[in-house]
Amino acid sequence: MPTVRAGFPAFPAPLDAGGTVPAVNPGRLDGKRTLITGAAGGIGRATAxxxxxxGALVALVGLDERELSELRDELAAQTGRDARDFPVLPGDVSESDDVERxxxxxxxxxxxxxxxxNNAGIEGLVQPIQDYDDGAFERVMRVNVRGAWLNLKRAIRAMIPSRGxxxxxTASGGALRGLPYMSAYVASKHAVLGMTRSAAVELGGSGIRVNAVCPxxxxxRMMESLAEQRAELKQTTVEESHRAFAAPIPMxxxxxxxEVAETVTFLASDAAAFVTGTAIPIDGGRSAV
Ligand SMILES: NC(=O)c1ccc[n+]([C@@H]2O[C@H](COP(=O)([O-])OP(=O)(O)OC[C@H]3O[C@@H](n4cnc5c(N)ncnc54)[C@H](O)[C@@H]3O)[C@@H](O)[C@H]2O)c1
Structure with a gap:
């Protein structure tokens, strides 16, 4: 009998006494207990x-219970698993009582x-700083910074007992550089990266890893909204705005x-056991320019 390393089939795969091929591809998140905020949005849904x-259990958090319930049913149908593996937990990430609950x-x-x-977020406005509405600035900070921080804090508390x-x-390319007319969003995503790095350093010895993705x-929907807002500001078309946003991307x-979900899955999994405090761009080469 050839020696087989766990997870790597010998070739040809050996048959066991019952004549079946042993399972060699367990899920990368088998049995992991996970929670996703902004689960019904574009990136949240793909990651769920x-x-x-x-193979993960996935708690679905977001503002709209109906959207989350539809997502739960889709996940159950796609995987053939029990809908109870995907509980729907409506709530606002920036309200501490909701987060606690x-x-x-x-x-x-x-x-x-x-x-x-920790993914829920809003884009805010596309406006020059001198015209940017104060209330809109506060809403972006409330959801993207306070929301991310409340969820980070509560997750750490939940993870301490199991020591891991x-x-x-979810940060952004806007956490790595300035972008015109998106000052509140860019400031908020720099803050997300700051809390990621601080938490990773603080929790180094705890077994809890903290990373950011920077798409x-x-x-x-978010890019549609940004392109529409830019088109209005620049008196141009939505299509031209999409082209302008894509222009600096090498790919x-x-x-x-x-494609974002794949990197998040890697960071969530034990394959990333020595990866903490990173900010991984998923940007078609933009950050290399
Ligand atoms: N789309 C992009 O180009 C892009 C790029 C970089 C980073 N991001 C970030 O990715 C994350 C997901 O964005 P997306 O592109 O999927 O956008 P999206 O608008 O499709 O999804 C965002 C989700 O967050 C939810 N949400 C908003 N405020 C909330 C609140 N207070 N409480 C609970 N849920 C709330 C929304 O309902 C929505 O389901 C955001 O943090 C965004 O800033 C997006």
Whole structure:
């Protein structure tokens, strides 16, 4: 009998006594207890599907209960699993009572938490700083900074008892450079990166890893809104705005949400066991320019 390393089939795959080929491809997140915020949005939905495919239990957090319930049913149908593996937990990430409630509910249903994908966010306005509305600035900060921080904090509390876990924060290419007319959003994503790095350093010895993904433009509702707003500001078309956003990207296109989900899945998994405090661009080469 050839020696077989776990997870690597000998070739040809040996048959066991019953004549069946042993399972060699367990899911990358088998049995992981995960929670995703902004789960029904473009990137959240793609990541929920990837996590479910890889065997995770996935708690779905967001503002719209109906959208989340539809997503739960889709995940159950796609994976052939019980809908109870994908609990719907409506809530606002920037309200501490909501955050407290949905983390407690997830812990009760799953018996603990291994992964947070801290992803909910809003784009705010496309406006020159001198014209940017104060209230809009505060809304962006409230959701993107306070929201990310409340969820980070609560996830760490949930993970301390099991001495391990992975938190992935959605930052942005806008966490790595300035962008015109998006001052509140860019400031908020620099803050997300700051809290990612601080948490990773603080939690180094705890077994809890904290990383950020920094996508460039991704083909979701958010880029549609940004292109529409830029078109209005610049008195141009939405199509020209999409072209302008894609122009500095060496690979000359937006990311698909699935491409972001792949990197998040890696960071969530044990394959990333020594990866913490990073900010991984998913940007078709933009950050290399
Ligand atoms: N689309 C891009 O080009 C891009 C690029 C870089 C980073 N991002 C970031 O990715 C994340 C996901 O964005 P997306 O592109 O999927 O956009 P999206 O608008 O499709 O999804 C965002 C989701 O967050 C939810 N949400 C908003 N405010 C919330 C709140 N207060 N509480 C709970 N949920 C809330 C929305 O309802 C929505 O489901 C955001 O943090 C965004 O800033 C997006």
């Amino acid at each position: 599907a990837a996590f479910a495919r890889e 949905y983390f407690a509910e997830a812990a009760e249903r799953f018996g603990g938490l291994d992964v947070l994908f 876990g992975s938190i992935v924060n 460039g433009p991704v083909r979701t 000359a296109r937006y990311a698909e949400a699935d």
